[in-house]
Amino acid sequence: MASRAVPAVGSTLGTAPAPGIKAAGDRSRWSAVAAPLSLLAAWQLACMSGVFPSQVLVPPSEVVRTLWQMAASGELRMHVGDSLYRLTIGFVIGGFAGLAFGATIALSRLAEAAFSPLFLTLWQVPVIAFVPTMVLFLGINEPFKIAVVAIAAFFPIALATFDGVRGVPKAWFEVAKVYRTRLPDLVWRILVPATIPSVLTGLRISLTRAWIVLVAAELLAADSGIGQMMEMGRQLFQLDVVLAGVVVSGLIGFALDRGAREIERRASKWRTA
Amino acid sequence: MNRLLANRSIRLVIGLVAPAILLAWWQWFATTPGASAVALAPLGSVGSAFLELANNGTLLGDITATLGRAFTGFAIGASLGVATGTAMAVLPLLNRVLGPLLNGLRQVPMIGWLPLIGLWFGTGEGSELIVVCLGAFFPAMLNTHAGVANVEQRYLDVGEIFRFTATQRFVRILLPAAMPLILTGLTQSLAFAWIGTLASELLMGAGGGLGVTLQTAQIQQRLDVILVTVAITAVLGFAINQIIARVRREVLRWQPVQY
Numbered sequence: 203m204a205s206r207a208v209p210a211v212g213s214t215l216g217t218a219p220a221p222g223i224k225a226a227g228d229r230s231r232w233s234a235v236a237a238p239l240s241l242l243a244a245w246q247l248a249c250m251s252g253v254f255p256s257q258v259l260v261p262p263s264e265v266v267r268t269l270w271q272m273a274a275s276g277e278l279r280m281h282v283g284d285s286l287y288r289l290t291i292g293f294v295i296g297g298f299a300g301l302a303f304g305a306t307i308a309l310s311r312l313a314e315a316a317f318s319p320l321f322l323t324l325w326q327v328p329v330i331a332f333v334p335t336m337v338l339f340l341g342i343n344e345p346f347k348i349a350v351v352a353i354a355a356f357f358p359i360a361l362a363t364f365d366g367v368r369g370v371p372k373a374w375f376e377v378a379k380v381y382r383t384r385l386p387d388l389v390w391r392i393l394v395p396a397t398i399p400s401v402l403t404g405l406r407i408s409l410t411r412a413w414i415v416l417v418a419a420e421l422l423a424a425d426s427g428i429g430q431m432m433e434m435g436r437q438l439f440q441l442d443v444v445l446a447g448v449v450v451s452g453l454i455g456f457a458l459d460r461g462a463r464e465i466e467r468r469a470s471k472w473r474t475a
Numbered sequence: 476m477n478r479l480l481a482n483r484s485i486r487l488v489i490g491l492v493a494p495a496i497l498l499a500w501w502q503w504f505a506t507t508p509g510a511s512a513v514a515l516a517p518l519g520s521v522g523s524a525f526l527e528l529a530n531n532g533t534l535l536g537d538i539t540a541t542l543g544r545a546f547t548g549f550a551i552g553a554s555l556g557v558a559t560g561t562a563m564a565v566l567p568l569l570n571r572v573l574g575p576l577l578n579g580l581r582q583v584p585m586i587g588w589l590p591l592i593g594l595w596f597g598t599g600e601g602s603e604l605i606v607v608c609l610g611a612f613f614p615a616m617l618n619t620h621a622g623v624a625n626v627e628q629r630y631l632d633v634g635e636i637f638r639f640t641a642t643q644r645f646v647r648i649l650l651p652a653a654m655p656l657i658l659t660g661l662t663q664s665l666a667f668a669w670i671g672t673l674a675s676e677l678l679m680g681a682g683g684g685l686g687v688t689l690q691t692a693q694i695q696q697r698l699d700v701i702l703v704t705v706a707i708t709a710v711l712g713f714a715i716n717q718i719i720a721r722v723r724r725e726v727l728r729w730q731p732v733q734y
Contacts, residue, residue: 237572238579258595311480312489319490320497326709326716328670330677331686334693334701414584418674421589429586436590444590452583459582 260442265449268442282450285416285427288344292351293412297405300356304363305393321360329354329415333422342423347416354415355408362404366397399470406462413455428454516699524699533688538707540683541672544600548607549668553661555608556615560660563616564623565645577616585610585671589678600682603675610671611664618660622653655727662719669715673708 242262248254249261272278307314307321332353340346370393378388420429428451435443480486498518505517516524528534559577563570588609589602596602630652634644676686685704692700 235575238575241576315480315486315489316493320493323494323709326712327705328673328708328712330670330674331689331705331708333677334689335698335705337693338696338698338701414586417584418586418678421586421678432587432590436593439594441591441594444594448583448587448591451587452579455584456582 258441260445264442265445269446269449272443272446278446278450281426281428281431282454285420285429286454288347288427289351289412289416292348292416293355293409295348296352296355296412297359297408299352300359300404300408301363301401303356304360305367307360308364308367325357325361329357329411330418333419337423347419347424347427350419351412351416354412358408358411359401359404362400362407363397366400366404367393369400370396399466402462402466402469406459406466409458409462410455413451413458417451516697516702520699521702524697525703528700528703534703534707536683537685537688537704538711540687541676541685542711544604544607544676544682544684545665545668545672548604548672549611549665551604552608552611552668553615553664556612556617556660556664557619557657559612560616560619560621561623564620565649570620577613581613581617585667586674586678589675593679598679598681603672603679603681606675607668607671610667614663614667615657615660618656618663619653622656622660623649626652658723658726662723665715665719669712 245259246261246263249259249264269278303317303321307317329350333350336346336349340349374392374396375388378392383391416427417429420427421433422429424430424433428447432444432447432451435441435447480489502518525534559573563573585606589606592602592605596605626649630648631644634648639647672684673686673689676682676684677690678686680687680690685708689701689704692698692704
């Protein structure tokens with residue numbers, strides 16, 4: 203019944219819950235590996251048999267070779283590095299702004315009345331729809347991509363922080379009042395620990411979403427990055443490069459989600475302990 | 476202060492202050508001669524752009540095209556997702572074969588498929604629809620699978636006592652018990668379909684639709700058209716969210732309210 207931490211407005215747009223697909227038992231462990239492997243083998247065989255022309259489907263070995271070559275030439279590192287750099291900077295900016303904003307409107311009724319209508323209105327717009335406006339204002343260079351990430355990160359974090367802070371039992375504040383706790387102490391010793399679980403959930407959701415939006419922004423306009431790599435590959439009909447990009451963006455998305463889940467699990471341990 | 480804030484109309488007025496300041500600042504900025512005046516359209520021109528788009532039918536055409544694409548993609552993708560998720564939960568063999576594959580595929584951001592789909596199917600309306608279907612498929616599949624696979628054992632035990640046939644078991648126990656999660660999945664699917672529609676329209680620019688208009692307006696530097704379109708997007712997104720919430724309440728009436 204402790205579903206209070208789920209953002210009320212954000213839940214409709216939230217990412218999928220923990221995957222229910224989980225292999226059970228020992229026998230299924232090898233079959234979990236066997237199924238993708240046999241699929242890869244079938245893919246490879248289909249390409250070698252010559253049913254598909256190489257403009258339509260390239261074999262996995264080709265994709266691996268392309269990845270290897272791009273890794274060796276430093277091209278892959280440049281694209282991945284640029285994308286992750288944008289993600290980090292934008293996420294830090296958007297994250298801090300979201301934390302501050304969410305905490306403010308949760309603590310002050312006046313701030314909530316003043317800002318939440320505007321906030322909730324803007325929240326209805328998919329971040330991707332802001333892209334054309336931002337291109338007009340910021341151009342298509344680095345500030346634009348960082349701003350896209352920051353905006354994508356801002357909203358879920360602000361909502362999660364709001365829900366987290368509002369979810370702190372009133373009694374805790376009353377205790378703080380009795381002890382005449384000063385504001386910094388109130389923030390650091392009560393608010394922060396109490397809100398960490400829901401804030402971390404918000405951070406995770408916004409991290410995966412920021413990644414998606416960044417790839418989209420790079421597809422649209424960029425001179426480097428994973429999205430640009432795929433878009434160039436598409437324009438030059440280099441299917442191997444496009445597939446390599448799909449693999450890499452999937453791996454990065456997976457790693458981000460897993461990492462965030464791990465942090466979330468560790469930081470929320472005190473709750474059940 | 477708190478008593479003041481308890482009053483609804485006063486809250487409303489306070490809520491309007493921030494947007495009003497924003498709009499005033501904008502109007503002032505747009506009408507002051509300077510470098511930014513090029514990008515910022517004055518408020519009046521946004522209004523006239525709205526009237527222009529509404530009168531020549533562009534707006535209505537865009538809205539129907541986008542909604543049509545979003546809901547078609549949602550219907551196809553989500554029903555495939557629910558079917559796959561159910562099948563995987565009921566048939567362990569299928570789960571073992573498809574599970575790891577689908578779980579790997581879903582790691583790729585929805586937009587990440589765009590270049591590949593563009594290469595395979597061209598940058599037309601069909602490709603846009605495929606992206607929307609893909610976006611809608613995964614949340615429906617994952618949640619349905621989780622819902623059907625994790626039905627409480629005691630429900631199944633009761634079915635056992637009544638000697639339910641496989642069909643009865645499915646229709647009377649599995650489906651209702653999984654319904655909350657299925658609905659959660661459908662909700663997320665619709666949200667993904669909506670975002671996927673706008674994104675694919677924006678990036679491929681084929682056919683009609685709000686995203687296509689956004690893209691054209693960006694190239695033509697028509698901020699007024701962009702803002703009108705974004706506002707329409709917000710209204711439609713809000714309406715969709717409201718409908719979802721209502722359907723959810725209606726279907727899950729039997730459930731105790733959770734807090």
